[in-house]
Amino acid sequence: MIRNYITTAIRNLLKHKGYSLVNVIGLTLGLAGCILMLLYIRYETSYDDYNLKQDRMYRIEGSIFFGGTENKTGTTPSAWGPVLLADYPSIENLTRLRPLSEQQLVQLENRSVRGKASFFADSTLFDVFTVPLARGTPATALTRPHTVVLSESIANACFGETDPTGSPITLDLGKGNTLPLTVSGVVYDLPENSHVHFDFLISYVTLESLGWGEPANMQDQGLNYTVYTYLLLREGYSALELDEQLPDFIERYLGDRLRAFGAEANPYLRPVGEIHLYTYDLMQGGGTGDIRTVYVAFLLATFILVLACANFVNLTTARSMSRASEVGMRKVLGGTRAQAMLQYMGESVLLTLFALGLSIVLLQALLPSINNLFNQNIILEFTTDTMLMLAGVVLLVGMLAGTYPAFVISSFLPTAVLRGSSISGTTGAIFRRILIVFQFTVSVVLIIGTWTISDQLDYIMSEDLGFEQGGVVIIDLPERGYEVFRNNSLRHPEILTMGRSSTIFGEAFSIGGVKLEGAPDNQLTPFQRFSADYEFSDVLGLELVEGRFYAREKSTDADACLINETAVRVLGLQDPVGTELLGPDKLDKEWVRCEVIGVVRDFNVESLRQGIHPMRIALAQYGGQYGSIVVKIDSGNEANALRILRDQWNHVYPDLPEPEFALLEDKVAGLYVDDHILRTVFTAGSTVSILIACLGLLGLSAFMVQRRIREIGVRKVMGATVGQVVVLLYREFTLYVLIAWVVGIPLIYYMADVWLRDFAYRIEPNPLTFIFAGIVVMLVTWFTVGFQTVKAAETNPVEVLRG
Structure with missing residues (x-):
């Protein structure tokens, strides 16, 4: 019996090659997208599993x-x-x-x-x-x-x-x-x-x-x-x-x-x-991942899988009339409804297994590129866990995609089928419409989500941070020879200026308490603090608001400091230059004094998720307090500037390895790695969901046009133009898109607002983005169903009515 079911299933799949191909491609894309997301989730949640305790x-x-x-x-x-x-x-x-x-x-x-x-x-x-x-x-x-x-x-x-x-x-x-x-x-x-x-x-x-x-x-x-x-x-x-x-x-x-x-x-x-x-929000020791990205990946895996299943259900139930006689004959010959359901669920699982094989081949081909894109090490190994996961996905898809069509098809009454009576009802049509609206809603949500994330990332990457990040190179500071390296490098016009810093923007800054003279010890204000030399402000292009920068000829600058505008505002200073600040030393045993000699314009040293904190910049008391060299180069001649730095490095430090150059722009961009991953995940998810929806629309529109072909013929005989017929057929799908747009907007608006709340500097959700998403889905829908619609509208009505 099982062999008979399998043979019949294969025969039916081959008999309807077009629909089978649409189903296979849709399931392949859905399974590949879902499995990829699950592999990513498994990798991200497996951190530190090597520890036995x-x-x-x-x-x-x-x-x-x-x-x-x-x-x-x-x-x-x-x-x-x-x-x-x-x-x-x-x-x-x-x-x-x-x-x-x-x-x-x-x-x-x-x-x-x-x-x-x-x-x-x-x-x-x-x-x-x-x-x-x-x-x-x-x-x-x-x-x-x-x-x-x-x-x-x-x-x-x-x-x-x-x-x-x-x-x-x-x-x-x-x-x-x-x-x-x-x-x-x-x-x-x-x-x-x-x-x-x-x-x-x-x-x-x-x-x-x-x-x-x-x-x-x-x-x-x-x-x-x-x-x-x-x-x-x-x-x-x-x-x-x-x-x-x-x-x-x-x-x-x-x-x-x-x-x-x-x-x-x-x-x-x-x-x-x-x-x-x-721990992504920790000042020190934060993790490199983000549980929110994992949640998004899980939702996308679920949506993509449900979309693929919805396609299968829509196309299978839409074609159920063509299999009515087969069901009627089986029941007349003694077949039970349970046997009919088993057969059609078996077809679903068989098709899913075939799609699974294709999805695995697709994933193996794409994983190297995906790992480079996400900076991950996701692999598809056929371990016991992986095989169980794949088996679970196949059974889940087979059950989700096969249960309802099997229930519908197996419910046909043999007497009605063999008499040729109509067995179509409104329930199946309503269910198909709900699934179509769901597909469009997911597409709208993902498109708006992708656009919003991109707008926010573009905003923060173009925001004026208060310093010049372009053309700034960072090098680890050696223990000796800095002045020789600096002087030799500055002889070349490609090297504009060079300085030193204890901390690089984009990295964690130490926090220390500061108070004014005469203030109680328990009224400390937290200040970010770092050490920089005389040329550091020139390299970063820091803007002086009041006072002066450090000067080599000023010996008293060893006990001086620079503060930012936020520090002036928080401390309530009316005339900040000349003010003495006090802070506890590292052992908290005594107070260390510094005189403010200048106020710099506020600048961001962390992710724009955080606001600007009060800051104190001091000269290092000794060279060992500096950790990095910062170099301003001619950004229009970057390759030559880096060559010069490398040559001078090898000349001054012949016993050290080649220098590793880091660009400050890359350091700043690194603050938003998880957000870029999130954008990529949304982009991939929206692309796959739209492709799956298009495949479903292609098959479903072909079926719906075929069901209404006689109606189209009658309308053309009565004088309807091709354009009127096209509008008639477009009208239903346009309504589905509008419903999905109305349902999807409040969902994604809330989700986008929650995500944007994490940024101190943020955009507001753009209404044009919401309109754009609806237009994109509408155009894609019209284009997908257009071929079948126009073809049907141009059909000779005489041939249709004669057939």
Whole structure:
């Protein structure tokens, strides 16, 4: 019997090649789009799954309130970790990671190699994270000062296949300092879907010999947020209970000091598995993903799949009359309704399986380009999980697309069918119209969503940030030779000016409290702060509102500072130049003074999701406080300017690797990577949805025209023109588009407004965008059904009526 069903199904599919082809293409596009979104979702939600104890791993994060401002961060003071471990028995173990550099230069005997991030790490790291060692012993690898564990990649780059254990290396810290170390182990490279990556893990006890505030204590460093603190809960203990105990911990050790500064600290536990997707709003330690993009991808996967199924249902039920006699004969010969339903659902599953094969071929061909576009590593491997996912999709599509048509077709009464009586009703037609309106609504929503995201991104990328980002090159600052490199480079007209900075725009800025002379200690105002040299303002084109910039001939500038317009407004200064500002030093033991010598026009250093904060710019007290060289080049001669910089670098630093140039424009654009991904997802989703809808319209319009061909013939005999007939056939589809437009507008307006609320600088939803989306869907609809409509309208009515 099953063989008979399969044979009949194949025969029917081949008999109606045109409809079968439309269904196959529609299902292929729908399945490919849905599977791609599901693969993306699976990849994004699989971050840190390599940790075998992930269900018990947490990172301590928190928000800090002072001066009326909330700052969220993924870091904690280093002193918290040991105290938490000692005070709370629910914590089985704890480890800290203190970031050193995002790109690390390592010096060997006769050459230098550039690697990825470096961290100081507690010896307990291997007890918390699942980071197996390729060489060395986990228990001792990070217990001794001045030892380092290398990643397998950097170990191979530095030492090849030789065992590096015991070998000396020197890290160039990039700020005028070096750090001699001995290799104590090699770890296997972490997977790409890890929220943290590193090439160098330096023993945390090394910090004690460097005098960098370790070992820390709650009295002196209890508010100096510098480390990522990860803890491992004991089995059977609740993270919620520990979360509820953290306010008591803060009050017990830091309550008096926080109140003295008018501040408030609210730490909480973040499951490690959530860091990648749920921490995009953190000032430090934020993840590179965004759960909102995952939600959008899931909605798109659902919409695309439902659209493909809706096409199948529409075309199958529309063609049900042609299969009525087959159903009637089967029932007369003893077939049951259940058998008829089984047969037609089997056809649906068979067609879906065929479309699945095509969609897999399509995905395998497109995935390399998609990964480049999204900067992802999405792969389609036929693992058990993947096979289960594909099987689930096939069954879901088969059931969604096949159940209703099978129910409709199997309900035909054999006596009515064999007598030739009409068996069509209004229910099926209404259902088809609902599905058509749904398809159009999805298309309208996605087009408006794509357009709104593009408008917002275009707006923020063209917004005046208050500084010149074009033609600015960023280079990591070496420990020596800057003045020689600068002077040699500036001899060339392609190099306009050069300066130094401790922080680059687009990266996290440190926050410090500032007060005016005579103000209470608990009335601190949070200020962003960084160090810059004399030429920095020229490189960035900062605009002076009042006072002056730094001058080399002014020795008193060492104790001076620049502030922005927002700082003047927040502090309520009438005559800011000459005002003395006070702020606590890093250990919060004494007040550091600086005199305001100038006010610069407000400029944005972060994503335009945030507003402009009060800012203080100071001269570095020593060269090591600078981390980057910023160079203004002739942007019209960029290639030649970069060549000159590279040549001068190799001349001044022959022992260092080739410089890695970064453009400030790229840094700024990098703040909106997730938004660009979201735009691409919306664009792809709207394109696929429109293609699927067009395929459905093509098949459905052909059927509807065929059903009304005699009516068209009669109207033409009665004197109707081709244009009148075309308008008649267009009218129904035009009504569907208008209904979809009315339904879709409030939905996408609300969704767009919610997304735009995340930006301090935003556009308002443009009414023209809503009109444009309706016009696009209308034109696409007219074009899709136009071929069938015009062809029917031009048909000779005599031949139609004679047939």
